[in-house]
Amino acid sequence: MATIAAAVASACLLILLFSKDFVGSLYLFFIAPLTNFYYLGNLVATMVPLIVAGLGVAFAFESRNFNLGGEGQIYAGALAATLVALLLPESPALGVQLLSCAAAAVAGGLIGAFSGMLKRRLGVDELISSFLASSLIVLFVDYLVTGPFQDPSSNFQTTRAIAPAAAFARIFLPSSLSSGIFVALLLSLAGKAVMDRTRFGFELKLCGANREFAQYAGIDSGSYTLVPMALSGALHGLAGSLMIFGSYYKVMRGFSSGIGWSAIAVSLIAKNNPLALIPAAAFYAYLDSGAKSVMMGSDLSSEIVAIVQAVIFLFITASRLPFARVFASRKGGSE
Amino acid sequence: MKSIVLKNIDKFFPSSGTWANRKASLRLSAGEIHAVVGENGAGKTTLVRILAGLEKPDSGSLLIDALPVSFKSPAEAMKRGIGMVHQHFLTIPGFSAGENIVFGAEPRAGGFFVGRRGSERAAAAAMRRFGFSIDPAKAAESLTVGERQQVEILKLLYRDCEVLILDEPTSVLTEQEIQSLFSILRRLREEGRTIVIITHKVKEVKEIADVVSVMREGATVGSFKTSEVSEFALSAAMMGQTAFKEHRPRARALPGLEPVLELEAVSLRSGHRGAARLENISLALGAGEICGVCAISGNGLLELEDLLAGMLKPSSGTLRFLRAPYPKLRSAPWKSRGIGYVPSDRMRRGSCAGKTVAENFIALDRSTFFPKGILDAEAAKTASADAILEFSIKAKPWSFVDELSGGSVQKMILARELSDPPPRLCVLCEPTWGLDAASTEFAYDRILALREKGSAILLLSSDLDEIITLAERIIVLHGGRVVGAMANDRNITREGLGALMLGLGAARATARAIGGSND
Numbered sequence: 001m002a003t004i005a006a007a008v009a010s011a012c013l014l015i016l017l018f019s020k021d022f023v024g025s026l027y028l029f030f031i032a033p034l035t036n037f038y039y040l041g042n043l044v045a046t047m048v049p050l051i052v053a054g055l056g057v058a059f060a061f062e063s064r065n066f067n068l069g070g071e072g073q074i075y076a077g078a079l080a081a082t083l084v085a086l087l088l089p090e091s092p093a094l095g096v097q098l099l100s101c102a103a104a105a106v107a108g109g110l111i112g113a114f115s116g117m118l119k120r121r122l123g124v125d126e127l128i129s130s131f132l133a134s135s136l137i138v139l140f141v142d143y144l145v146t147g148p149f150q151d152p153s154s155n156f157q158t159t160r161a162i163a164p165a166a167a168f169a170r171i172f173l174p175s176s177l178s179s180g181i182f183v184a185l186l187l188s189l190a191g192k193a194v195m196d197r198t199r200f201g202f203e204l205k206l207c208g209a210n211r212e213f214a215q216y217a218g219i220d221s222g223s224y225t226l227v228p229m230a231l232s233g234a235l236h237g238l239a240g241s242l243m244i245f246g247s248y249y250k251v252m253r254g255f256s257s258g259i260g261w262s263a264i265a266v267s268l269i270a271k272n273n274p275l276a277l278i279p280a281a282a283f284y285a286y287l288d289s290g291a292k293s294v295m296m297g298s299d300l301s302s303e304i305v306a307i308v309q310a311v312i313f314l315f316i317t318a319s320r321l322p323f324a325r326v327f328a329s330r331k332g333g334s335e
Numbered sequence: 336m337k338s339i340v341l342k343n344i345d346k347f348f349p350s351s352g353t354w355a356n357r358k359a360s361l362r363l364s365a366g367e368i369h370a371v372v373g374e375n376g377a378g379k380t381t382l383v384r385i386l387a388g389l390e391k392p393d394s395g396s397l398l399i400d401a402l403p404v405s406f407k408s409p410a411e412a413m414k415r416g417i418g419m420v421h422q423h424f425l426t427i428p429g430f431s432a433g434e435n436i437v438f439g440a441e442p443r444a445g446g447f448f449v450g451r452r453g454s455e456r457a458a459a460a461a462m463r464r465f466g467f468s469i470d471p472a473k474a475a476e477s478l479t480v481g482e483r484q485q486v487e488i489l490k491l492l493y494r495d496c497e498v499l500i501l502d503e504p505t506s507v508l509t510e511q512e513i514q515s516l517f518s519i520l521r522r523l524r525e526e527g528r529t530i531v532i533i534t535h536k537v538k539e540v541k542e543i544a545d546v547v548s549v550m551r552e553g554a555t556v557g558s559f560k561t562s563e564v565s566e567f568a569l570s571a572a573m574m575g576q577t578a579f580k581e582h583r584p585r586a587r588a589l590p591g592l593e594p595v596l597e598l599e600a601v602s603l604r605s606g607h608r609g610a611a612r613l614e615n616i617s618l619a620l621g622a623g624e625i626c627g628v629c630a631i632s633g634n635g636l637l638e639l640e641d642l643l644a645g646m647l648k649p650s651s652g653t654l655r656f657l658r659a660p661y662p663k664l665r666s667a668p669w670k671s672r673g674i675g676y677v678p679s680d681r682m683r684r685g686s687c688a689g690k691t692v693a694e695n696f697i698a699l700d701r702s703t704f705f706p707k708g709i710l711d712a713e714a715a716k717t718a719s720a721d722a723i724l725e726f727s728i729k730a731k732p733w734s735f736v737d738e739l740s741g742g743s744v745q746k747m748i749l750a751r752e753l754s755d756p757p758p759r760l761c762v763l764c765e766p767t768w769g770l771d772a773a774s775t776e777f778a779y780d781r782i783l784a785l786r787e788k789g790s791a792i793l794l795l796s797s798d799l800d801e802i803i804t805l806a807e808r809i810i811v812l813h814g815g816r817v818v819g820a821m822a823n824d825r826n827i828t829r830e831g832l833g834a835l836m837l838g839l840g841a842a843r844a845t846a847r848a849i850g851g852s853n854d
Contacts, residue, residue, distance in 0.1 A: 197712075199705035206687060206698060213687040215646065216678060217698045218665020 007315035011308045018304045025298040029308070032297070033289040041175025043282075043289045045247055049074065049239040050281035051184040053263035055191045056108075056235030058272040062195065063228040064208040065116070066127040070236045070260025072134030073111050075141045077104035077237025078251050081244045083149065085162040096166040097245055104241030105234040111137060112233020116226035126229060134260070145253050157253035168245045180246030187235075191274030204228055236260065262288075268317055287312060336416060336497055337400050339363040339386070339529070344395035346381055346553075355381035356392070357553035361531075363498065368520060368530040370544035370561070372537070373573055374631070374797075378553040379533045380422075383500045386531070387419040388412030418491035419500040424483045426475045432482070433458030433471030436489045461493045466522060481512035488519065499523065500531040505539055506633050517543050535573070535631055537566045537837050551575050566839055567830070574799060574833035593658065594619040595760050595791035596643075601652035603638050603815075612638045613815045616652070622759070625782070625792040627806030627823070629799060631836050635815040636764075636795050637679070643762045643793065644676055656760060665699065675758035677748055679765040679795070685748045686736050693719040693732040696751055722750035726777075742774035753781060757788040764795045779805065799829050799836075811835040 012026060019025040033039045053070055060067040067073075081100035088096050115133055118124035151160040168178035195201040207214040207224035214221050240256065248255070266284050270276035291305045340363075346356040356378045363369050371379045384390040386397070388406030396403050399415060406412040409419070426435050433455030441448050442457040449457075455471040462469065467489055469482050478486065484504060491499050505513045520530050520543060534540060540547050541561055548558045549572040557572050596619070603613040613635050620626050630636045641647040642654065645664035654661035662668035678684040686695050696719040697704040704715050719732040726746045730739050739747070745766070753761065763782065767775040782805060786792055796802050802809055803823060811819035811832060819835040821827065 197710045199701050199708045199710070202694075202698075202701065202705065202710065206690070209689050210683065210687040212680075212684050213698070215664070216644070216676075216684045217701075218669070 004316070007312045010315070011312050014304065014308050014311065015300065019298060019300050021298060025294055025300055028294040028297045029290040029305075032293045033286055037172045038175045039289060039293065041172030041177035043285045044181055045175065045177040046285035046288055047278075047281040048178075048180045048184045048246055049243050049259050050263055050266050050284055051188055051277050052239035052242060053236050053259060054266040054270065054277045054281060055187055055274055056112075056232040056239070057264050057267035058191070058270065058274060058277065059195075059204070059235065060112075060228050060232035061267060061272045062208045063204045063224050064211070065119070065225055065228050065232070067112060067115070067130050067229060067232040067236075068127055068264070069111060069115065069130035069134030069137075069233070070263055071256045071258070072137030072141070072260075073108035073233045073236035074240040074243075074256040074260050075251075076111060076137050077108040077240030078244050078248075078255050079141050079144060079149075079159070079240075080104045080107035080237065081241030082159055082162060082251050085166050085244070086160060089163050091166075093166045096163075097168070100166075100245070101238055101241045104237040104244075106237070108237020108240065109230045109234030112236070113226060113230035116229030119229070120222045120225045126225070130229070138256075141251075142253055145251050145255075149251075151250070159251045161250040162244065164249075166245070167249060176247035178246035180242045183242060185278065187238075188274050188277055191277075195274060236263075239263070265313065265317065283316070284313075336529075337365050338398075339417075339498065340396075340398040340401075341382065341386060342396045342398065344382060344385060344397075345393045346378075346385065346390060347393055354553050356385070356395075358555075359395075359550065359553060360555045361386070361548055362558065363529050363531065364546075365497070365529055366524055366527045367545045368524055368532065368543055370540040370547040371531060371533045371550060372535055372540055372547060372569065373550035374535065377550040377573075379550050380502055381553075382550070383419065383502065383531055383533060386412070386498075387417055387500055389419070413494055413496070416495060416497035417500070418494065418496040418498070420484065420487040420491065420502065420504065422502040422506070424480075424487050426478070426483050426486055428474075428476040430475050431455060431471060432469050432473045432475060432478060432486050435475050435486050436461065436471070436493050438490070440494055458489070458493070461489060465489065465492050467519070479512075481508055481515065484508070484512075484516065485519070492523075496528075498529045498531065500533075502533045503535075504532060505534065505536065513539070535837070537569050537573075537839065540569065541566060549573055566837075567834060570833045570837050570839065571830045574829045594621050594655075595657060596620040596793060597653075597655040597658075599653045599655070601642065601649045601654060603642065603647060604650040611815055613642070613649075616812075616817055618810060618817075618820075620760070620791045620793055622789045622791050623786055624808070625786055625794055625806045626808045626810065627794045627796060627802035628810045628812060629796055629802045629832065629836060630812035632797060634836070635812045636797065638815070639812070640679060640762070640764045640795055644678065670700070670702070673759050675752040675761040675790075677745075677752050677761070677763045677766050679768065681741070681744055681748055686744050688737040689735065691733050691735055692723070692728075692730050692739070692747060695736055695747060696722060696732075699751060722747070722754065725754070726750040742770045745770055745778070746774065749778060749781060753785060757785050757790045759790060761785060761790050761792045762795070763792060765797065766794070767801060768796075768798070799832055802832070803827060803829070813838040 015025050015029065016022050033043055053074060057067060057070065081104040084100040084103045085096050088099065111133060112130070115126045115130040118129050119126040145159055146157045149159045151158050168180045171177045171179065195205065203214070203219045204224055206217065207219060207221050211221050239259070244251070262284060266277060266280045269283070270280040287309050291309045294300055295302050295305050341359065341361040344356045344359040345354070347354050359378055359382050361371070361382060371383065373379045381390060385392050388409040388411050397405060404415065412418070427438065430438065431451065434451060436458040437454045442453055443449060444453070458471040462471065467485055469478070469485055488499065504516060508516060523530060532544065544561050546558065547561050547564065547569065549556050549569065551573065598616050598618045601613060601616045602611060605612050616639070618626065628636065628639065638647065642649055645661070656662060656668065656673065662673070668674070682688065687698065693715050697715045704711055716732050722728070723730060723732065726749065728743050728746045728750065730743055736744060766782065767778050770778065782792060794802065794806055806823050809821055809823050809827065809832065810817055813836060818838065
């Protein structure tokens with residue numbers, strides 16, 4: 001609680017320093033996002049990819065693999081989903097959605113598996129390789145979006161949009177929230193069950209906690225480099241496809257815009273606990289929507305808003321959220 | 336500085352519950368090479384770490400030229416000219432040899448660092464002065480082990496150290512490197528510097544040291560002029576003459592039984608350069624037999640453990656289990672309770688800190704506790720609770736392993752590996768290392784009970800008392816070779832075994848070597 005108070009206090013101080021209308025800015029930052037369904041809907045919509053990609057980060061982290069390639073995996077997943085959906089314009093919505101999401105998961109999963117394979121076979125650091133591979137993928141998808149798959153009828157750098165019938169149902173119009181949120185919540189629950197109740201999750205966490213012990217227990221620790229990286233990539237890809245079907249309907253250039261990095265932050269706050277990802281993502285989305293609203297509504301420049309956001313976030317990550325700690329101690333978390 | 340005296344040093348480590356030093360003393364004079372010898376865990380390293388300011392003693396005094404001092408940090412010891420070369424070198428990769436030497440005490444010009452070139456020039460000057468010949472521009476990672484050690488020594492000389500402490504300096508060196516190290520040490524002695532060298536190699540003590548202090552169980556048990564003490568007297572002082580515990584093994588000849596474990600001319604080489612870590616090891620182990628393998632650390636015990644754990648493959652030779660090729664770790668023959676394995680490193684390999692006792696307990700038998708891949712939490716809890724009861728472990732199924740004492744962790748491992756039905760083969764590595772008397776007794780009872788049930792037991796241990804107490808047959812390793820194989824009868828003495836472990840009297844041992852399990 002003290003941390004949150006300190007975080008909010010320092011955020012207020014910054015706003016006090018830089019804004020002429022202190023109270024107004026404060027209202028816009030902290031209260032406005034919660035005042036109507038439009039803001040609230042957008043807030044929850046932002047949570048969707050954060051939860052799903054955060055789950056991907058958590059699976060990699062729990063096995064002590066570091067997937068920093070989220071950006072590229074989300075972007076590639078989004079493109080794969082869009083392309084599949086564009087190929088099947090007349091098919092039933094559910095079929096299109098399933099196929100597209102599968103394609104997205106495969107695209108992201110292959111990118112993640114590539115880094116996992118490099119680590120397993122050649123001992124290449126997956127942290128570096130996933131980051132570099134992602135940087136490359138981002139440029140490649142940029143090219144595809146603005147080149148071969150560019151929407152000829154648009155002045156923007158974007159692909160064509162998927163058929164409206166194939167999209168997820170919208171909630172709280174005109175906000176960008178869709179039924180995709182339920183998919184995200186379900187995935188979070190499923191992730192929790194896999195991690196805590198299955199042999200796969202147990203072995204994965206053992207490999208993460210103590211690789212030598214895992215080997216001693218006869219676990220093939222090599223495959224717990226490859227599989228978590230692939231799974232992590234697949235979940236990132238899936239996050240990209242959920243964004244397409246839920247809110248965006250097409251891939252613009254620079255589509256992932258930092259979601260991959262934010263997902264890492266969210267997973268850190270949640271201490272890799274799949275259920276704790278939900279409040280962690282909500283908190284992150286709340287800060288994000290507060291930042292947007294204050295940027296549009298007040299005299300604060302976007303840089304100052306970003307700093308305020310970062311200060312709050314720094315405080316919180318430094319101490320871990322209280323709920324994350326509760327979850328962590330319950331499941332037994334020493335580092 | 337004329338003399339340094341450490342007097343009545345006590346040091347207790349609460350985490351392991353052991354007295355590392357108990358009334359330990361050391362008396363150093365300027366211009367001498369002083370060896371500190373003793374078995375593993377005798378407290379040598381702790382004592383010199385106190386001298387180097389790396390540890391603080393619980394009680395006792397440190398006198399430099401008869402004036403009491405106390406060091407709060409290695410930096411303070413360094414100010415008084417006392418520095419230490421660690422067993423694991425601290426050279427920084429990415430830096431050149433020269434930069435490593437001056438690191439932390441870089442030459443400056445007008446308050447600024449002089450950079451790589453300047454550092455290397457200063458290092459080169461120091462090398463000329465002390466007669467070293469390493470290229471100061473050479474990258475640290477391309478130095479040989481011997482050169483890296485010289486860099487470490489130069490680091491201390493560059494800082495005007497008068498007392499140089501070397502922890503096991505020869506353990507990683509080749510014969511030629513040892514000779515060049517010794518000539519460096521002799522030269523430093525000529526200059527009036529004091530060298531403290533920790534070792535358990537008695538031959539080297541005779542070769543290089545002027546004075547030798549012997550430590551046992553945390554205390555200094557004697558200090559001798561090396562010219563006046565024999566190698567055998569030294570090793571007897573190191574090993575002590577403790578009385579054996581009562582349950583001495585009965586010789587149980589089980590003739591005609593097929594061997595459970597066979598090693599045939601097993602060798603292990605490290606890397607492509609091929610330094611031998613194990614050479615030509617052969618042994619056969621039958622049901623109901625305890626065979627002890629003892630060695631001082633660094634002489635092949637760990638390598639043998641890794642081979643039997645299936646974590647390393649032999650470079651040549653074969654291992655067989657029940658006449659079949661030795662199974663892969665935790666493969667089907669392991670799982671059907673064929674092999675029980677208690678690792679020597681119980682905190683890293685044997686258990687997983689940060690997980691609960693139940694999680695540790697079910698980790699080895701996942702197919703039982705995860706039927707169809709889903710956790711059977713009830714079964715896991717019951718099984719671990721039963722083990723806790725049976726082995727009287729002070730823990731709950733949901734206690735975290737890092738909250739348990741060393742003894743409890745070891746009991747948990749024993750419970751997991753040795754519970755009924757008894758494994759055909761038990762590989763026990765340092766099974767009672769660091770345990771208190773009661774836990775040790777408990778473990779011994781378990782091990783002897785297993786033998787009664789017909790398990791073949793290979794006991795790898797550096798604890799001579801343990802080997803003599805439990806084993807019917809003893810194999811001694813030195814330098815990765817079998818230097819002695821004998822029945823454990825009345826002729827076995829601690830001193831004799833100790834001499835073999837130290838690589839002395841190999842000829843005598845071969846004369847007495849007995850191959851099989853029968854007397």
